[in-house]
Amino acid sequence: MRKVVVIGGGPSGLACAHRLAQEGIAVTVLEAEDRPGGLCATYEKDGFRFDLGGHRFISGDAALARKVRAWMGPELLVQERRSAVLHDGRYFQYPLDARDLVRSLGVRENARAALDYMRPRLARSAPDRDFESWVRRRFGDYLYDTFFGPYTEKLWGRPAREISADWAEERIGLLHLGDAALRLVGLRATPIRTYARRYEYPRLGMGQLFDRIAEDATEHGARIELGMRVTGFEREGTRIVGVHGERAQGGRVTFAADAVYATSALPEIARQLFAVSAPPAEVSAAASRLRFRGLRFLNVCLRGEGVQAYTWVYVADGTRRISRIQEPAKRSPFMVPPGMGSLMLEIPCEPGDALWSMPDDALLEVGLAELDALGLGVRPRVVSSFTVRVEAGYPVYHLSHEADRARVLDHLCDVPNLVVGGRQGLFRYVFLDRAMQMGDDAARAIASGQMRANCTERPRVRASVPLEVAALLG
């Protein structure tokens, strides 16, 4: 019987394993963490539940949505999006709302925004390579300096001039920021049609969906090894014949493999394969330029219900370290014990930097001080807190990311029984529905023996439109 190894038990790996198991193919998932779900896992402490950043399920794929509803049954809630940008002590409804903006900005700022918006449109000419020029040129200095510039630089931890214009094109193009700018100056008042206002959410956090999928895959015969970090490959010629894993509690194991679906980080997959057979120098140089931005989540458990009017708030101010404030109970009241509340603060950072390495209690002090300064003080209500670190939060779209990614992926196509996918594997900012579709596609390719199709017809990956909008602000 053919043996398939799936690296990573996130949405993509689990979707692949589920389909393979359903088709009666022997599949083993190797997941480094102690739980399934990847970036969609939910963490629990004393009845308080926190996602990694707060997730929403929205998909244009009707078949996938049906499957998710069947998995969750009555455990799936339907919620309304309530989000805002907090800037200079004022809340701007997000998605932008014309009347709210006009009211909040005041006459002088509206006039500046309008003038700035008109000027660059007239001057537009050559294509822009980087995020900053792209946004400034199309939408003016006011919108850039107020919202997009400071937020983008905080999120990525580097100057927006070092971030590819692809990021803006993929995200802002779909956001119809021109439309938003017209709203900003009060020239258009119809509702923004591309914004998804409603989303589905499991009662006990997004991780509940992936616990359920993992359980169902196991019932169909899949084996899921948690706490098993993949460290390398065994090759025979061009093929992979084994995957080396290291248990969290110690001990090494090799899993025999006829086919592999890898959803771990692309530069890591490349390095592990290169350790067995060295690639051309330009391929390893390209792999070394593919970097991820890390995230630290500060989860604060509170006495008493409710903190803010919104489910999540973007903190545009570049001098604050918090990028987003989430209130989990606004997604589902079951995310907190009765009568209690919580906040989750998202803090972008780099593995190994000061924020990443800061002890939990020091980070709590940073978070509480910023909340005080933002007018959202909760100090007297704090019961406890904990933090979770994520190394591969966002693939960094550096200026040559597309060429570097293509070079590495093309090289990996020389391995005939390897399919690379998912958000980390393809080095693409995709959402959970797209990651699941990729896993499903990979399973079909593996089951039918058409794995090379993944190499010759690799599509330019795009998430569904409404979620692209969310991506712009993180």
Ligand SMILES: Cc1cc2nc3c(=O)[nH]c(=O)nc-3n(C[C@H](O)[C@H](O)[C@H](O)COP(=O)(O)OP(=O)(O)OC[C@H]3O[C@@H](n4cnc5c(N)ncnc54)[C@H](O)[C@@H]3O)c2cc1C
């Ligand atoms: C802050 C934030 C908010 C988001 N919000 C939304 C949202 O609202 N809606 C939405 O649809 N999407 C959202 N996303 C995106 C969503 O989380 C991803 O699209 C999805 O998790 C990708 O699934 P994946 O399986 O491709 O990757 P991941 O979820 O990253 O899973 C990869 C798995 O591989 C494992 N792994 C890595 N290396 C190894 C190794 N060497 N050995 C073994 N295992 C390994 C990891 O531990 C992980 O479990 C958000 C992402 C972030 C960061």
